[in-house]
Amino acid sequence: MGETQLREPLDDRIAGSDGELHDDIVAALDSGEAEAVRGLAGALHVADLADLIEHLSHDQRRVLFASLGDDLDPELLSELHGPVLAEVLDLIGPRETAAALSQLDTDDAVYVLNEFDDEQQAEVLAELPADERATLQEGLSYPEDSAGRLMQPDVVAVPDFWTVGRLLEFLRNEAELPDRFFEIEIVDGERRPVGKLPLDRVLRSNADLPLGMIMEEAEHLIPVDMDQEEVAFLFQQYRLVSAAVVDREGRLAGVIMADDVADVIEEEVEEDAMLLGGVAETDIQESVWTTTRTRFAWLFVNLGTAFLASAVIGLFDAEIEKIVALAVLMPIVASMGGNAATQTLTVAVRTLATRELTSTNAKRVVLKEVLVGAINGLVFAAIVGAIGFAWFGNFDLGIVFGLAMIINMVAAALAGVLVPLTLERVGVDPAVASGVFVTTVTDVVGFFAFLGLASVILL
Structure with missing residues (x-):
């Protein structure tokens, strides 16, 4: 720009x-x-x-x-x-x-x-x-969302045997320079990057020094087909101002600037947030038919999972007929589990995107989330158990209510972190598909635990 x-x-x-x-x-x-x-x-x-x-x-x-x-x-x-x-x-x-x-x-x-x-x-x-x-x-x-799409092919690249003086003369006289650049790419005789040279170092160096003596060794070379999320991670991890992009033979193909990567980071964050809700960033600009069509598929999948949860309820229709309070209280169990799962899922998807959650620390993160779910489950079990007893005057109903809350909160924590981990392992974007699976788990487990415990303890 x-x-x-x-x-x-x-x-x-x-x-x-x-x-x-x-x-x-x-x-x-x-x-x-x-x-x-x-x-x-x-x-x-x-x-x-x-x-x-x-x-x-x-x-x-x-x-x-x-x-x-x-x-x-x-x-x-x-x-x-x-x-x-x-x-x-x-x-x-x-x-x-x-x-x-x-x-x-x-x-x-x-x-x-x-x-x-x-x-x-x-x-x-x-x-x-x-x-x-x-x-x-x-x-x-180049593939969409790849480094090749991000890169600027117009790049200042000179051989390492040039001196600082020759480089400065070249920069003053060359008419075909990029509009903006902050680092000089140093290449060998086959145009393979061997180093880079920040402009401030050029200006501070003696004119007779060879560039190879003052350059920084080439690191973090980016293949043209690398996904833009990988590129953004490299820039964030190593605080890069620019990075050389190389073709399949290792020759310099272009350069990616930090401002381009900033756009990618914003785009990926917005995309993940939208996909968690089954919508797209451009929904507000699309036609009614296009938006309806894209949202239909997501809602259709949710309809299927809703029938699965209803089927679980149907298994206990006799118990619900005998104790109407079960129908009153069971949505609370599922709702609390769904909210707890959403919290965990949001953290998991975000940390997967930023690589803070990896196979190295996955067990520790899963254990932590289970403990958080269990503690919250115990606290809320005491609260809802007391409310259930006070509301319906049935101590055993309060026990069932509380136990079901504990079970579903733990299940929610497990699903919120294991579902996105599993999806990423099999190559599916966790931001796209996690929500529907996690919701299904919390609904099914919540209803089954509550109604199953009620059938055993109350009847």
Whole structure:
């Protein structure tokens, strides 16, 4: 991204107490006042303008882009997401989109193209010069969410036998340098990375020193097909500013910058949070039919597990008929277990994503969660047992209520950590599938424990 002037956040100006700027922009859009739109929206930071665009209707977006015209900042495209970005292509056309992509860093241009379908990609690529088209097609050829998609192929790479003076002369005179870089990649005769050199060290070193004497040894080289989550972990773990990306032969293919990884971390956290609820980040921008279709599958699976829990209840229908209090109290057992499991599951999925939970400490974490569940179960057993006795005047019912609470709280703790661990072991994203399995465990165990104990102790 290019340098931009700091401005007050859009939330303070648009979504503030009076929302005056928001109202002014919308009013100008609705009335088609191009000059007013340019004056109000054209001065916004591209990130704030992107937020604004995602709040607007299709007609308002059409007026906005028509009003901005040539004043449109190409960086805006890299700030938009999903269906909104695809809609922008229709609004400004393939030729204008291609012109904007030509001014973006390659990784940002690849990101924008990836949001389009195959037909839209072909239309935009056809408008680009052959060399730029080839570069972007190469970026698109890498697996989605891989290092190859994140990397910037334009990189400053020089041999280790150069001196500091020669490097400085090269940097002053070379016209095809990246817009931003913080480290120089040092390569051998076959363009394999052998080290890197921070710019501050270059500026502090004598001009006659060979680069090989002052460079840092090449570490944390990233294969082009490494998953972006792995890349983000390396940057977090080793506090990297940038990292070289290598192809299958070990040759330098590009470089990934820390700001690109920051976007990945935010994206992965949001994605996991959304997937735990069976929704997507772009749901608010999708059509009614698309959102309904994507949520249906998740709800259908939950329907199946709900019938499983109901089947467990059906096994004890005679007991429920005899003691109505069982029907009153059993949802409490399942609900408490579900909430406890959600707490454990949230921690487990997060620590798996950040690699704080691994096979090395899994047993200790499982034991800890079981102890937490047992302690909470005992405390709440005393509370609900007393409530059950006071409510229905039946001491044995209070005992059943309390014991079932202990059993389900322990089961919830176990399921909350073991389910995501197991799913990750078999190659399934824990954020996607854990919730439905954990809910099933707490419902089935909660109902079975409560009704089973009631049938033994009360009847």
